[in-house]
Amino acid sequence: MDRFKLTPVEEALSRAQAALVENNLTEAVSAFAEARKAGASLRQTAERHAIALSELGQHAEAIEVLKPWFAKNRKSYPVTNLMGVLLKRAGRFTKAVQVLEQARKLKPGVVSAWQNLGNVHEAMGDLEAAAKAFRGGLRADPKSAELWRLHGRAILGLGRSKEALESLRKAVMLAPWDMAAVGMLTTTLREVGRAAEAWALLDRLAAQRPGEPEIAVAMARLHHREGQPDKARELLSKIIASSPGHLGANMLLAVTYGDSDREAANAAYARAVEANPGSFEALDGLVDSLARSRYGSEVAHLERAYELGIRLLDRFPSRAPDAARTLRTVFMRVLDEDTMARTGTLASLLPVWLADGRHSNVHYELGQVTTLDERLQLVDWHRQWGRKASRDISPVEPIATPALATGRKLRIGFMSSDLRQHPVTYFALPLLEGYDRDRVDVYCYSFSEKPEDSVQALIARSVTAFRHWPRRPDAQVAEGIAQDGLDILFELGGSTAMNKLEVMAYRPARLGASWLGYPHSSGLEQIDLILTDPYIRPDDPRLLIERPFEMPETWVAISRMFAEIDISEGTPEARKGHLTFGTANNPYKYTPACLDAWAAVLRTMPGSRFLFLRPEAGAESFVRNARAAFARRDVDPDRLEFIGIRGGHLPHYNEIDIALDTLPHVGGTTTCEALWMGVPTVSLAGRGFPERLSYSNLSNAGLGDLAVFSVADYVAKAAELAADPARRAAMRKGARAAIRANPLGQPERFTKAFYDLAQRVASE
Known part of the structure; x- marks a missing residue:
């Protein structure tokens, strides 16, 4: 009987295979590791072990497992192609391109390396290279509907709509029920003024498959694009009534509500996530929508977005660039410096956002610069975006008017x-x-x-x-x-x-x-x-x-919309017995350099406090992360104070002696509000446009000396103001009269x- 007993290697490999069949990846990974420890060869374990690790999101570990096998098999197409895919999933795009190019050369007639190569170039934001790779794959397999769709998407991203239509039409001809291709084709047709053709295609498909929900979703999307949200919602609601968790219907329904009804949008996203726990898009949509929610408890929505954002990053690490704006918005708002760093760098994200045309993503990043070259690169990014966005746009002709x-x-x-x-x-x-x-x-x-x-x-x-x-x-x-x-x-x-x-x-x-x-x-x-x-x-x-x-x-x-909120008598320092610095600026401007400067001010002024006057300041996560950020900078976290409020915040400026501006992206409205409430603001005037708004506000309020040009002077100016209670008291008492005597306060x-x-x- 002993001759039928499995060896430790055989037993571990058997368990690993059974776990893979049951999609129990955690057990499979454990069994493969046990098999290797027992003496299993790389041939027996490396590829399947690496794939299981990667599917669990452990991409770096997957690469390490495959690396020795790859080193021995550099002329093996399957091994080389797999290594390229793993490198892409790990976000190591440049190395992935190198390896996939090797795979392509090994088997130029095999489509997968071309497609994987195109996907990596697309993820890097190089759509020209992506389109070239997809076209290479099409030479190998001209009947691949997926490659035609991917090629059309890349060309569409380059702003060449007419050329993209040719590829998308071929994709739909080869795979008429590929609704991703159908949706892309109909949307593009509408954008180039051929909506009738788009509707004709959808009507034909609907006639062939009556009641098909995916076709109804495509129709609803077209209604939404044409500014008919009620018609879109009517179609989507019918789908959801019979299939509550339908992914596409719920996702699009959430989009149709957007900011107009964030509660309804959240409900739709939540249904999509619950029914489709493996959907990156659904989870990303829910996190983004929660972060934008202002109804009910804004703090509760933010905390939930933070929790789900970490889950998103952990579950889909290779998709971090795709979710970067969503995640960075949330992590910025709760001041989580460490998790924020996991979403990538601005340099790595800009090409991706350019490829996708995501101009709005960059607004929150204007302060993430340190050198002149980085500032110039940001200007160049905007210029490239503008040329891409306007490539297919022809000017309209304004009506003639007399000189x-x-x-x-x-x-x-x-x-x-x-x-x-x-x-x-x-x-x-x-x-x-x-x-x-x-x-x-x-x-x-x-x-x-x-x-x-x-x-x-x-x-x-x-x-x-x-x-x-x-x-x-x-x-x-x-x-x-x-x-x-x-x-x-x-x-x-x-x-x-x-x-x-x-x-x-x-x-x-x-x-x-x-x-x-x-x-x-x-x-x-x-x-x-x-x-x-x-x-x-x-x-x-x-x-x-x-x-x-x-x-x-x-x-x-400053207009008459600035409310005549009472300024309290005396200074906060006189009332409370300690000096209070503070900010009401948006947390997306709290860069590491900004936190360093604030901490330096507090270290220079022992016994002073710092007050965050923000909606986020009511969130436990923000409080916890803020305390940790200052503790890392040798400031006692007990010196921080928090007032969480949205709207109605002006009276709380009466708790701040000196406002410390953010840097390098400074305040604008907040600086004017602080001055209006008699709170002097210390600001660092930088080189770029978003770094000089407060310099203008202060100079045009007769307080130009509070704008300085180095971090050392920023700290020194804060200390100088702190040591001058008479000036601060006079500023509070005569704040609005002083503003009205200067250009900032003279709207006429x-x-x-x-x-x-x-x-x-x-x-x-």
Whole structure:
């Protein structure tokens, strides 16, 4: 009987194989490790062991397991191809390309290496190389529907819609029920003005397979793209009624709700995650939506997003670049420096975001720079994005208008979905209600999907025309603006929610300009001007793409929307017995360099405290991580204080003696709020546009000495202010009178200077 007894190696390998059959990867990995320990050869274990580890997300371990076998089999196509895949999953893209190129040369007629190579190039943001690789695979197998779809996607990413259509049509011809290809084809057809062809395709498929949910999802997506959310939701709700966890239906339903009903969006994402626990897209969508949620308890939503974000990163480490914006937003908000580092570096992410056209991702990264070269690279990224985004866009023709020299009125437009109760309007309002109606016509354009509030209604009554065009396609928006015959159109929203930056690529006005919403060159070379002042304008002209529309004094003025909140008598230090530094700035500006500077100030001023005045400050995770961050910098974490609040935060400035600005990306609205509440702000003026906003605010409030130009001076200025209670007390007592005596507090002066300059620029 003993001759039938399995050896330890055989027994371990048998268990490993059984575990693989049952998809018990953890057990399989354990059994393979036991087999190797018992003497199993690499031939018996390496490939399957590595694959199991990789499927568990342990990519580095998988590479180490395969490495000795790969070293012995560099001329083996399967082993080389597998190593390339493992390297890609581990995020080691450059090395993956090298190895997959070896695999391709070993078997040039085998499709998988070409496809894997294309996938790596796509992940790196090199879509030209990706398209070339997919085309190479198609030479080997011209009937591969998947390769045609991937090729079409890469070409689409390059902005070559017509060429992409050819590939996508071939993909659908070869695999008419590949709904990923069908969805991409119909969406592209609509974007190039061929919606009728898209609908004809979907109707034909629906007739062939009545009741097929995937076709209904594709139809709903097209309705959503055409600005018909109710029709989209009706179709999706029918699918979900019969299949509550349907992935595609729930994901799209969540998108149709978005910011207009974040609670409904969260419910849809949650159903998708529960029914599809292995879906990266569903989990990513839920984390992102929770992080954007303001209904109910914002802190509870943030904590849940943080918990799920870590789960996402642990479960799908190879997809970290795809989820980077979602994850970085959450980890920035809770100040988790260590987990944030796991999402990648800005240098590694920029190519990926460029390939995907994700302009909005970069807004939160404007402060993640340390050198001039990095700042210039960021400008170049925006320029490349702009050229890609506008590649297939043809300018519209504004209506003919008489020359300004004939005496007609100047026509100025402002485009933003934030022309409502929003910080953008805090500064734009003087221009919208204080202009000279005998000299100027003012047009506003909003795409907000939120109900009209009292501020939006006020603006609509004040301007010549208020165009409210929610969900209108960019091309139609541009055509509508062109009919107003504008001299200058100011874009105020950037790539923030519900705004339409790409409309500017159509040149719907004689001149395009940027202001307020995006504190950097947006990248579109069709935007001629960017509003600056002598302080904000970078000294190095390479740090701007547009020409400066330079105001003589200040780029903003405080409007009547700044509430007359009472400033408490005396200083917080006098009331509480200790000095309190603090910030109300957004945590995405809390860079390591910023935290280093804040900690240096606290070390210089023993006994002082630091107060975080933010919604996130009410979250246990933020408190815990903030304490850990300062402890790492030799500051007692008990010196930190937290007030968690969104809205209604101005009275709490009465708890702060000195505001410490973020760096290098500084505050703007928050600096003005602090000054309005009598709280001096110490700011570091940097080289780039987003690093100089407070320099302008302080200088135009008569407090230019509080803007310094080195970290050492930043710490010294904070200490100097701390040692001067008389100055701080005087500033609190006379804060608003001092502001109103300077350009920052004189909206009428600002408005006149703005329209005088606009008249001069438009007449050139």
